[in-house]
Amino acid sequence: MKINSQDPSDDRKNQPTLSAKHRKKQKRKIHLDIWSVSSSIIILAYILFLVYPVGSILKQAIYSPETGFSLGNFIAFFSKSYYSGTLINSFKVSIAATILALILGTSLAYLFAMYDFKGKKVLRILIIIASMSAPFIGAYSWILLLGRNGVITNFFSNLFGVTMPDIYGFNGIVLVFSLQLFPLIFLYVNGALRNIDNSILEAAESMGVTGFRRFIKIVLPLLMPTLLAGALLVFMRAFSDFGTPMLIGEGYRTFPVLIYTEFINEVGGDTAFASALAVVAIIIALSIFAGQRLIASRFSFSISSLHPIQIKQTKGWKKAFIYIICYGVVLVAVMPQIYLTYTSFQNTQGMVFQPGYSLNSYAEALNRMGDSILNTIRIPLFALVIVILFAMFISYLAVRRRNKLTSTIDSLSMIPYIVPGTVLGIAFLTSFNTGVAGSGMLAITGTMAILVISFAVRRLPYTIRSSVALLQNIPISIEEAALSLGSSQTNTFFKITVPMMLPGIVAGAILSWITMISELSTSILLYNLNTRTMTVAIYTEVLRGNYGIAAALGTLLSIFTVLSLLLFMKITKSDEISL
Template identity: 70%
Template sequence: MKRKFQFNLWTISSLVILLTYLLFLVYPIVNILKNAIFVKGQLSFSNFSTFFSKSYYSQTLVNSFKVSITATFFALVIGITLSYLFSMYAFKGKKLLQILIIIASMSAPFIGAYSWILLLGRSGVITKFLTQTLGFPKFDIYGFSGIVLVFSLQLFPLIFLYVTGAFSSIDNSILEAAESMGCTGIKRFFKVLIPLLVPTILAGALLVFMRAFSDFGTPMLIGEGYRTFPVLIYQQFISEVGGNSAFASSLAIIAIIIALIIFLAQKYASNKNSFSMSSLHPVEAKEIHGIKKVLVYLVMYGVVLVAMMPQFYLIYTSFMNTKGMVFVKGFSLNSYKEAFNRMGPAILNSIYIPAIALVVVIVFAIFISYLAVRQKNLVTSTIDILSMIPYIVPGTVMGIAFLISFNKGIFGSGLVAIAGTAMIIIVSLSVRRLPYTIRSSVASLMQIPISIEEAADNLGSSRLNTFIKITVPMMLSGIIAGAILSWITMLSELSTSILLYTVNTKTMPVAVYTEVIRGNYGIAAALSTILTALTVGSLLLFMKVTKSDTITM
């Protein structure tokens, strides 16, 4: 319902939010564009022509597309298959499996890359067993195949969570009708279920593609010469021989344009295939027996255990004695002692910085979702569009944008010169992770009839009182669901933080990355285990607060 733009509480809040986005999102992106197309004060597209004229640079873009498309394909195959088995069949251990799947997705991809190096690297445990004990030919995990493996196993849980949520909205009578017409098994899966899931699959595929396309840590650790676009941007901006910020900015603009095109294509395809469905009789999980039961258990537990194997081994190695890059015999807590002694501030930073950012995210998400749904006008629609931009812009790009914009303050005035402080990381986390909580809050609010608020108005309740005491409590489940996703992704954030951190603002993901690069595997394993523990604790707390045994998107 459209309302006239009136000067009241909602007008003030919408203007404050709009100004915040203009300062911390539009201004940095405009600065990147300015840095890319103005060379020595003159308008020039030489940086772009350099990129497209030299195969060394343009090949990195091709590499990123190859990796992202391949990883998205495998993530879709694995995620949809597991979601189908999970939703259609009854078997033991579903809650445990779901927690493990979520843990596999919520840890930083570069930690998975580091773990797979320990397992399948040239000196990895599995590599040594296969080559030295079983006589397999030498192989390694580095390069294209290694990056795809890490992304596929790390990102298929996102597809699983999206599609599992969509399965709950499918009416069982549709499947029964298809079965009565002789459409069963694989035929029913492709002819009936997949078409019903297309909008959800497209949404999940976009998220997986963008996560793979924008990831910086995994190619840096496991790529070994297989250059990808985020790594190129990082290297051009921070180079040992003097970074080229103008060229890095032009690469950032290319990344934004590509991300925007993919996002719009996904939106168009989703809208074209969208439909509404009332699930009066949700799909019921069927009991299975015999060989079918064995196969379901093998697939579900087999894939999840493979995906979790790096995490399990990482936890195991965190208790081993280490000497730099070598794990020696015996177990101890030395790695944890060193981690707390040397990286204590980083551990504290990884808790209090995301915690402050989460408060900002929750407050802004509540107001933005309400404005977008209940107070529709030009300003609120603009805010809603702006809120989704960080969802598609790679983290490395945002990091460069913040550094360029706030190193000397806005317009070089010294105002908001927050580079090098904890504030710049808090702002970057808030801006980048806000879309998760907004989308979840919007979905929750849209299910609340406006007649409830109108009834409160008729009984004499002010708009603010109704909003605080009635609307927000009814939105709480959506707010919490989005907040937990924002929180967990903040815990594992690397691509932006690696550019913005200082000695005093280093976080655990940055500490893990730097310790791996330095060869301090014991400390890196201990820090990674602490991150995993925080993730698991957050998920269990979420499930307890919401009194839910399942988590979907």
């Protein structure tokens, strides 16, 4: 045989080549570790469920088989004041709400940090609760209070003959947004103030800079990076909110409502035009995000807080002023939820409130909307499993395995944080209606899967950022010690790193959960009768005038939120949340 006739010297000649091949295979095996595999899976998931849907709406906006490539949809939008005016309206509302939220949130956080007064812990919990509820539920509650037949409206009309300004239009939208979103600024600033060293304030005071001057000259510049981050979040939340202007906007049209109505139209929506509007929204969101990052980088600095701010005792008019501001703002912020709960126990028949109290609204809500309540629990739970798994790996890759690929993953994970939910809803609906590229694969529109995936994609950033923040404080030497003792990378990650990351993962997961159960802008586009959630049910019941059922569902949703917050506080062993 040929193999027997081979010269032994040939084997020796071939040996170095075989060794080189062996080494090459070994090198390839080393690189195909858990991080390479996880990076590939994560980037594939983002390409499939973020890049592809966003790319699809971009394609629909600029290309059609009939006309080919065209910018006609964008030209139509900017050339007609009816359409472009909605964008201006959204900017007006968002800017006004952001300014008011900054004033209220920063003022309250400063008073909480600098001065001692009774009931601070209770007020802080109420602020947190107000921050976690869905904005459109606040809008609905304000309709009950300041609507044309609202309680406060009727009270002033009957008692004083005064006609109160109603809740509808620009002023109402700004009021609801400001009261719903100022807690986010409070949470950001509250965390930042804990990092300011008291010696800085004492030095300013020794130089005669006190009171309001000290706040403007010293504290405000130190808070600037935090204020910019909070302002971005508030602006994007206001700019992308769909439910509030839909309920109380009436003639005041905003951009998210225009996108929704153009896509879901009674006489047949214009998908291409709606896609063009979605692309405009994405460009605006990314531009604002990039601008905020650029400005924030110029204010970036680090502070070592060796001496926390010392809380002062107050007397006289200053103490009265602090009580009036803190209690007044917080009570106004939570008043809609309090009245919503009260309304849920009233005896109502549709839009008519009957004398007396009953549990009929709850009974009817459970009877008619039982599936919605169940969906509100199970759909976010399924999404939460995905969020936790992906957040564990993405946060580790972003902190410990930084390279071009993991940096790309980290950047992609932030896109859903700023892109309006209505836009992602349209992207998912159009992309997966007939499957990927019309192949029938992943034709999940109308199923529970599309809601689970959309919730996970949208709310994943909360858990990632929380996990990253904690992981950055864990010394890498702990993992290196485990590896030096013979532990594998996989074993070290799951048995050493993940347990240390767990508080951050769980805290972020609970915040993701809270935002998922109050999600409306995406689910309103993706739901069907079998996958309707409580937020969708509340919204539809308000439109139908079934206020009792809507109030009962809203109260149940608030209870879910409060229980989630209590769980968060128990796990983090803290009575406050800072962003």
